Amino acid sequence: MQVQVIENVLKVNDDIAAMNRQALRQAGVWSVDLIGAPGCGKTLLLEATLQRLGGLRPAVIVGDMATQRDADRMARFCSQVVQINTGKGCHLEANHVRQAVGRLDLSQVDVLFVENVGNLICPVGFDLGQDAKVGLFSVSGGDDKAAKHPFIIVESQVILLTKTDLLPHIPFDMDLFMADIRKLNPTVPVIALSAHSGEGMDAWIDWIRAQSRKDAGR
Amino acid sequence: MHEFSIATALLDQVVRHIPPRSVLRRVTIEAGPLQGIDPEAMRWAWEAVTEQTACAGSKLEIVQKPWRLRCPDCGQDRDAPELDNACPCGGQRCHPVDSDALRLLTLTVDQEDDPHASSGDRERPEGE
Numbered sequence: 001m002q003v004q005v006i007e008n009v010l011k012v013n014d015d016i017a018a019m020n021r022q023a024l025r026q027a028g029v030w031s032v033d034l035i036g037a038p039g040c041g042k043t044l045l046l047e048a049t050l051q052r053l054g055g056l057r058p059a060v061i062v063g064d065m066a067t068q069r070d071a072d073r074m075a076r077f078c079s080q081v082v083q084i085n086t087g088k089g090c091h092l093e094a095n096h097v098r099q100a101v102g103r104l105d106l107s108q109v110d111v112l113f114v115e116n117v118g119n120l121i122c123p124v125g126f127d128l129g130q131d132a133k134v135g136l137f138s139v140s141g142g143d144d145k146a147a148k149h150p151f152i153i154v155e156s157q158v159i160l161l162t163k164t165d166l167l168p169h170i171p172f173d174m175d176l177f178m179a180d181i182r183k184l185n186p187t188v189p190v191i192a193l194s195a196h197s198g199e200g201m202d203a204w205i206d207w208i209r210a211q212s213r214k215d216a217g218r
Numbered sequence: 219m220h221e222f223s224i225a226t227a228l229l230d231q232v233v234r235h236i237p238p239r240s241v242l243r244r245v246t247i248e249a250g251p252l253q254g255i256d257p258e259a260m261r262w263a264w265e266a267v268t269e270q271t272a273c274a275g276s277k278l279e280i281v282q283k284p285w286r287l288r289c290p291d292c293g294q295d296r297d298a299p300e301l302d303n304a305c306p307c308g309g310q311r312c313h314p315v316d317s318d319a320l321r322l323l324t325l326t327v328d329q330e331d332d333p334h335a336s337s338g339d340r341e342r343p344e345g346e
Contacts (some may be wrong), residue, residue, distance in 0.1 A: 001329055003237060003326075004323075027308060126223075151252045151253065151318065186313050
């Protein structure tokens with residue numbers, strides 16, 4: 001006997017993500033999911049971002065398989081930080097975020113940053129309820145990584161190329177990297193930046209401000 | 219190995235849809251190319267997550283969907299086996315749309331109290 005189902009495989013996750021999205025929007029919080037490989041510079045970027053937000057009040061949810069280290073780093077710049085340890089899990093799921101959001105005082109938050117587990121593949125398919133996904137690629141990761149990870153390129157609302165201060169020291173074909181992105185996503189903004197030197201950080205902060213303002217009017 | 223993440227979610231979902239007093243024989247899913255699923259790894263992951271569950275021994279069938287490409291110049295959508303920005307209209311700006319499907323389509327089950335239960339889908343043990 002055949003049973004017809006036709007349902008998204010990640011339906012349970014999607015349903016919880018929809019609840020997260022509604023709760024965050026009702027609280028006036030704009031949220032963003034940072035997705036990138038281990039070592040691509042997510043945590044340093046967030047540290048640099050938290051110091052440049054001006055009047056926007058941040059909160060951070062940070063996912064790692066183990067340790068509290070990233071939360072300790074963020075806590076120097078942000079009073080509302082929740083570390084999630086996924087144990088064996090290679091990505092955050094909507095339920096992780098739901099539990100973490102429950103530990104935040106959303107009335108004191110304008111922008112919620114979610115730093116996903118370092119992984120450019122698994123996190124992409126799991127909706128967390130965020131307003132925007134950000135795909136991070138680093139100069140040191142190599143110029144071929146966009147073409148190799150099409151899902152994050154298509155899903156991202158902005159793509160960041162990090163560690164541009166290394167460009168003089170590492171062969172990186174910027175034209176190839178951009179062409180690979182454009183094949184998959186003709187319109188996504190791409191910001192090249194360095195949290196270390198500060199180059200490009202203004203463009204990233206401007207994007208956050210513009211996006212959060214735009215979505216606040218929805 | 220994101221196939222393992224997907225297999226874990228799929229098992230939870232399949233268990234919710236199996237009719238009472240049924241034995242699961244086959245699961246059919248469809249996957250778009252953006253999901254980047256390797257069929258062999260996916261079947262292996264399914265075998266691993268179903269081991270020692272009521273779904274053990276069931277087969278996973280993966281229908282791999284083609285790319286769906288949209289051309290902004292002629293406005294047409296078309297299916298293609300590979301990602302290709304070139305359009306038959308001459309445009310060079312095709313980009314993927316709706317290529318991220320990951321859906322459970324059907325379950326094939328044998329009902330334990332049904333004497334006419336189809337055994338057509340029952341898999342023979344390996345090596346037979």
